Amino acid sequence: MEEHDNNKIEKEIKNEPQAENPYRLLDLKLTHVEKSAAGIPAVLAAFSDLFEEKAPIRGMRALFKMNQMGGFDCPSCAWPDPDDERSVLGEYCENGAKALAEEATTKRVTPEFFKENSVFDLAKLDDYEIGKMGRLTDPMYLPEGATHYQPISWDEAFKKIAGHLNALESPDEAAFYTSGRTSNEASFVYQLFAKEFGTNNMPDCSNMCHETSGSALRPTIGIGKGTVTLEDFYEAEVIVIIGQNPGTNAPRMMSALSKGKKNGAKIIAINPLPEAGLMGFTNPQSVKDILNGGVQLADLYLPVKINGDMALLKALELLLIEFEKENPGSVFDENFITEKTVGYEDFIRQFDHYKLDELASLSGVSKELIYEAAVTIASKKRIIFSWGMGLTQQPNGVDMIREILNILLLKGSIGIPGAGVCPVRGHSNVQGNRTMMIDEKPTDEQLDRLEKFYGFKMPRKHGYDVVRAIKAIHEEKIKVMFCMGGNFLSATPDTTYTAHALRKLNLLVSVSTKLNRGHLVHGKEALILPTYGRSDKDIVNGKLQIVTTENSMGVVQDSKGILDAVSNNLINETQIVCRMAMATLGERSVVSWQRYHDSYDAVRDDIEQCIPGFENYNVRVRQKGGFYLPNAARDKQEFSKELGGRAPFTLTEVPDNTLAADEYMMATTRTHDQFNTTIYGLDDRYRGIKNERRVIFMNQNDIDKAGFKAGDRVDLYNYDDGIERVAPLFIIVSYQIPEKNTVTYFPETNVLVSVNNVVKESNMPASKYVKIKIMKHDPEVYKKVDQMLYQGAIQRP
Numbered sequence: 144m145e146e147h148d149n150n151k152i153e154k155e156i157k158n159e160p161q162a163e164n165p166y167r168l169l170d171l172k173l174t175h176v177e178k179s180a181a182g183i184p185a186v187l188a189a190f191s192d193l194f195e196e197k198a199p200i201r202g203m204r205a206l207f208k209m210n211q212m213g214g215f216d217c218p219s220c221a222w223p224d225p226d227d228e229r230s231v232l233g234e235y236c237e238n239g240a241k242a243l244a245e246e247a248t249t250k251r252v253t254p255e256f257f258k259e260n261s262v263f264d265l266a267k268l269d270d271y272e273i274g275k276m277g278r279l280t281d282p283m284y285l286p287e288g289a290t291h292y293q294p295i296s297w298d299e300a301f302k303k304i305a306g307h308l309n310a311l312e313s314p315d316e317a318a319f320y321t322s323g324r325t326s327n328e329a330s331f332v333y334q335l336f337a338k339e340f341g342t343n344n345m346p347d348c349s350n351m352c353h354e355t356s357g358s359a360l361r362p363t364i365g366i367g368k369g370t371v372t373l374e375d376f377y378e379a380e381v382i383v384i385i386g387q388n389p390g391t392n393a394p395r396m397m398s399a400l401s402k403g404k405k406n407g408a409k410i411i412a413i414n415p416l417p418e419a420g421l422m423g424f425t426n427p428q429s430v431k432d433i434l435n436g437g438v439q440l441a442d443l444y445l446p447v448k449i450n451g452d453m454a455l456l457k458a459l460e461l462l463l464i465e466f467e468k469e470n471p472g473s474v475f476d477e478n479f480i481t482e483k484t485v486g487y488e489d490f491i492r493q494f495d496h497y498k499l500d501e502l503a504s505l506s507g508v509s510k511e512l513i514y515e516a517a518v519t520i521a522s523k524k525r526i527i528f529s530w531g532m533g534l535t536q537q538p539n540g541v542d543m544i545r546e547i548l549n550i551l552l553l554k555g556s557i558g559i560p561g562a563g564v565c566p567v568r569g570h571s572n573v574q575g576n577r578t579m580m581i582d583e584k585p586t587d588e589q590l591d592r593l594e595k596f597y598g599f600k601m602p603r604k605h606g607y608d609v610v611r612a613i614k615a616i617h618e619e620k621i622k623v624m625f626c627m628g629g630n631f632l633s634a635t636p637d638t639t640y641t642a643h644a645l646r647k648l649n650l651l652v653s654v655s656t657k658l659n660r661g662h663l664v665h666g667k668e669a670l671i672l673p674t675y676g677r678s679d680k681d682i683v684n685g686k687l688q689i690v691t692t693e694n695s696m697g698v699v700q701d702s703k704g705i706l707d708a709v710s711n712n713l714i715n716e717t718q719i720v721c722r723m724a725m726a727t728l729g730e731r732s733v734v735s736w737q738r739y740h741d742s743y744d745a746v747r748d749d750i751e752q753c754i755p756g757f758e759n760y761n762v763r764v765r766q767k768g769g770f771y772l773p774n775a776a777r778d779k780q781e782f783s784k785e786l787g788g789r790a791p792f793t794l795t796e797v798p799d800n801t802l803a804a805d806e807y808m809m810a811t812t813r814t815h816d817q818f819n820t821t822i823y824g825l826d827d828r829y830r831g832i833k834n835e836r837r838v839i840f841m842n843q844n845d846i847d848k849a850g851f852k853a854g855d856r857v858d859l860y861n862y863d864d865g866i867e868r869v870a871p872l873f874i875i876v877s878y879q880i881p882e883k884n885t886v887t888y889f890p891e892t893n894v895l896v897s898v899n900n901v902v903k904e905s906n907m908p909a910s911k912y913v914k915i916k917i918m919k920h921d922p923e924v925y926k927k928v929d930q931m932l933y934q935g936a937i938q939r940p
């Protein structure tokens with residue numbers, strides 16, 4: 144096994160960046176913006192990452208097992224696998240391969256590494272460099288005031304955690320965060336432990352991701368999940384992709400789209416950016432596609448302004464209502480409306496107030512294009528709306544998703560083949576985490592079931608979500624934070640504020656596969672607990688285990704890792720929770736943690752008793768392709784229980800998005816070379832960016848009007864809550880984007896997102912709706928930034 148070359152790191156630290164001024168630019172190169180996604184370059188990119196991670200053979204072997212029956216679930220996104228045939232070339236995509244390379248790397252972050260490098264020095268590296276250090280091999284502990292993490296035994300680590308947790312005045316002074324990779328088994332024991340310890344403080348990455356979708360759908364269709372399967376994509380007549388970039392973030396969705404398209408579906412893309420993956424697709428596994436240059440995907444592209452979607456949706460509805468008036472019965476499904484919905488009359492009445500011209504102008508899309516979209520939808524019934532963060536991270540995201548539902552309800556396009564809602568989840572098991580009740584607001588029904596089975600009183604008070612947790616940590620209401628994966632510091636908004644908060648913790652525990660910045664901006668004490676990734680062999684009592692996950696379409700499947708672990712001192716997440724529970728609760732506990740510790744089957748047997756839909760779990764999950772969880776909206780057109788199974792039309796408002804003359808709207812997004820806070824590389828190939836992440840996309844007219852030139856260096860400011868927030872040193876890139884709109888990459892610009900800029904109802908950070916000002920770069924600007932963000936240790940070594 145190859146050891147990491149520590150000398151190299153020393154050199155990098157000694158050169159750049161300076162501790163005082165950590166901002167630097169690389170060597171930005173602009174290539175061309177791609178008009179189609181995937182193809183041969185994607186395959187090449189996939190393999191090159193495996194070589195860089197020094198894992199070519201290991202990685203290739205794993206690639207061919209990824210998403211295969213009997214193989215393991217790709218650790219990247221939550222897009223489902225085909226129910227029947229899987230490609231022999233592997234059901235992976237370029238970005239799945241990159242995720243795998245990150246995990247399969249043979250580079251190691253060992254106790255010697257931590258001895259050589261202080262927290263202070265490590266914190267000077269950027270996220271890309273930190274992530275490339277390799278896999279964590281041993282549990283590490285940072286005592287109060289220390290400059291270096293030092294090794295600690297697992298037993299001692301659990302004792303420290305138990306000591307801190309048991310010293311709290313109330314269980315509600317602890318928070319248990321989850322990122323979305325954790326298996327069903329680990330998720331279930333984790334939430335059970337938090338509840339037996341006595342708190343519902345379980346913030347999770349959903350609180351930054353699809354909470355908005357859940358908030359919109361649960362009260363309307365009775366379930367907070369999507370209602371379509373992969374088959375439905377093949378049978379649809381119209382597929383609308385709104386606020387989502389599948390070419391980068393769910394590349395295997397492209398195969399489903401092109402299959403749907405070949406079957407005759409029309410595709411409508413709604414996005415401020417003409418993303419490559421929306422425009423075209425070359426299936427890298429189809430020789431015909433490669434020779435013919437692939438297929439065009441979007442039949443219609445609507446270049447909406449950031450947050451112009453509500454106006455656009457209303458404009459579509461206005462036209463549909465007109466068409467229906469002209470030709471009654473030809474557009475709307477009267478039977479469905481009468482039998483399955485409530486509030487139709489009020490819904491229709493509101494349109495007396497709306498004018499097409501005004502709505503079109505607010506949306507940024509021409510009347511002609513909106514008309515074309517309305518005509519495409521009007522005569523069709525098998526319609527799917529699929530969406531991502533472009534909608535969920537908007538202040539009125541919940542309303543916009545309900546507006547989408549309004550359209551589907553008018554047309555009876557839900558709960559029938561080829562139609563429905565499709566929120567495309569992010570993390571590979573984020574949906575399973577929620578099904579397993581990792582939720583800061585579990586329902587009474589869920590808690591009653593747990594209480595009946597386990598016989599102890601469940602905490603009923605709702606806990607903190609991510610945004611509330613950050614504030615509670617700041618106010619020292621939370622003193623211990625345990626993170627099951629993720630990168631809480633970098634993924635959350637208002638980085639300066641959040642960093643200050645995290646510093647106040649008594650103890651920060653991070654269960655992790657790799658080192659990240661979240662481990663370097665720590666509490667008074669900190670622990671890093673290394674664990675297996677999805678592709679690693681998970682061996683319990685000498686037996687290779689399967690874990691289970693749920694994908695974006697409610698299919699529960701098994702996953703079996705195949706790679707030898709990078710260290711024999713790793714413990715799986717389920718066992719970490721069980722040992723923490725035994726150390727903390729001891730005799731107080733009524734749960735048999737040892738039984739769960741020793742057997743995933745035992746965990747699954749009890750999940751079956753506590754969560755509906757998991758009957759015969761251990762048997763069914765081992766069957767080919769797993770099983771679908773019940774979904775009454777999809778299966779039976781049974782919607783809200785409170786409304787006797789009907790779904791309500793929702794009345795919403797069109798927001799006022801007026802900006803001051805020197806203000807711009809900024810959406811933060813992902814490059815093609817990152818997974819959230821994990822930076823695979825410094826390019827954004829489809830958007831024509833090479834070797835730089837500190838860029839801001841602007842419309843050429845805005846660049847001219849402000850007196851800038853493309854290539855200029857600028858600083859970005861936000862002034863929400865009367866506070867000045869600054870993100871120094873970005874390069875202007877001229878791009879096809881609506882005027883007054885800008886796009887940057889997260890996590891770099893999270894520092895500009897106020898913790899108070901949230902989505903109504905779901906309380907998610909509205910990180911695609913950030914008002915900014917753009918100033919010429921000031922070389923002294925770094926002095927305005929709190930260096931605490933970059934400097935890990937309290938004192939210099």
Ligand SMILES: Nc1nc2c(c(=O)[nH]1)N[C@H]1C(S)=C(S)[C@@H](COP(=O)(O)OP(=O)(O)OC[C@H]3O[C@@H](n4cnc5c(=O)[nH]c(N)nc54)[C@H](O)[C@@H]3O)O[C@H]1N2
Binds near residue numbers: 391392415570
């Ligand atoms: N390779 C890779 N795969 C991933 C991830 C990753 O980081 N890398 N992340 C995973 C996770 S956790 C998630 S949640 C998903 C995220 O996947 P996406 O939902 O695709 O997330 P984003 O890249 O943030 O961008 C969404 C799109 O919204 C558009 N947009 C911005 N503002 C608006 C708006 O006002 N209206 C409309 N209509 N569009 C807008 C942007 O231009 C962008 O194309 O992907 C998952 N898969």
Ligand SMILES: Nc1nc2c(c(=O)[nH]1)N[C@H]1C(S)=C(S)[C@@H](COP(=O)(O)OP(=O)(O)OC[C@H]3O[C@@H](n4cnc5c(=O)[nH]c(N)nc54)[C@H](O)[C@@H]3O)O[C@H]1N2
Binds near residue numbers: 323352532675
């Ligand atoms: N401005 C802005 N902010 C955003 C977003 C945005 O679009 N704009 N998107 C938001 C979204 S959609 C999400 S989901 C969140 C993501 O928030 P998080 O889930 O907290 O962040 P990730 O970057 O996905 O976490 C990556 C880390 O997880 C660890 N890890 C990886 N695999 C495993 C594993 O198998 N087990 C364990 N224990 N650890 C593992 C690694 O250490 C890695 O560094 O970020 C949100 N933040």
Ligand SMILES: [Mo]
Binds near residue numbers: 568
């Ligand atoms: Mo996400």
